[in-house]
Amino acid sequence: MSKLPDSPRVLCLANQKGGVGKTTTAINLGTALAAIGERVLVIDLDPQGNASTGLGIERRDRSMSTYDVLSGDCALEEAVKETAVPRLWVAPSTMDLLGLELEIASSGDRAYRLRNAIEGLTKSRLFRELGISYVLVDCPPSLNLLTINALSAAHSILVPLQCEFFALEGLSQLLSTVEQVRGALNSELTIHGIVLTMYDSRNNLSSQVVADVRATMGDAVYETIIPRNVRISEAPSYGKPALLYDLKCAGSQAYLRLASEIIQREREMRPVAA
Ligand SMILES: Nc1ncnc2c1ncn2[C@@H]1O[C@H](COP(=O)(O)OP(=O)(O)OP(=O)(O)O)[C@@H](O)[C@H]1O
Ligand SMILES: [Mg+2]
Secondary structure (H helix, E strand, O other), X not given: OOOOOOOOEEEEEOOOOOOOOHHHHHHHHHHHHXXXXXXXXXXXXXXXXXXXXXXXXXXHHOOOOXXXXXXXXXXXXXXXXXXXXXXXXXXXXXXXXHHHHHHXXXXXXXXXXXXHHHHHHHOOHHHHHHOOOEEEEEOOOOOOHHHHHHHHHOOEEEEEEEXXXXXXXXXXXXXXXXXXXXXXXXXXXXXXXXXXXXXXXXXXXXXXXXXXXXXXXXXXXXXXXXXXXXXXXXXXXXXXXXXHHOOOOHHHHHHHHHHHHHHHHHHHHOOOXX
């Protein structure tokens, strides 16, 4: 397996638990990174297509989707669409992705379909024109072949954890999958960090969960905590990221802080060669 190119940085948002904030983070972290000057592509790898919808791409406008890319029917650059956010693009998904696993199960490159597609993108004219610096991959709530494709293609994984009683449940399984992928498919894969989501300051349980997760996972947990915020949950129904819907709300501001923290962590993880 050839080395991943240094740029763009490929981060995947994964947690096999459903509803923990993967998609919300893909949309709003992507928007926040774009707002501070990065050039970002969100790849929707979930058949539910929530990242595509939340970024304003209607279903009828998804004639070329990540399904077509992974099944080999089109190049990734053909599926890339503009969003209402400057410097932010999305490769949308459709329900067809549900059938992909069976279709490619017996092909030798089944775990590398996304990695090869991103590599192809980096050689395209569109890539040079857009100057994409970050790729965020939104994964489905499962450790299936789609998520394995994302982990095989990524420099790092970012794990959203919801501030609820069973937050840590399932995390060890996810981390052991990361280990397996690192051993067999992608030796460069690192854990970028864990982002605590849907924090409710009126609820004692939330602060207990934060303390537990920090005690167990230490520095892997980002300082920034994403609060539970109604504006964040309203925004997707307008096809907009929360940062466009209400920039001042606590949730948008938290995602801007997370973006800065991620860029800072990137600098620490990849010190510039002297
Ligand atoms: N900080 C937040 N405040 C309020 N609601 C939120 C917040 N983050 C996410 N939500 C809501 O919680 C629900 C689940 O979030 P989201 O879709 O991002 O999770 P997910 O991990 O991508 O889910 P799935 O596993 O189904 O893909 C959504 O309705 C979303 O609007
Ligand atoms: Mg999702």
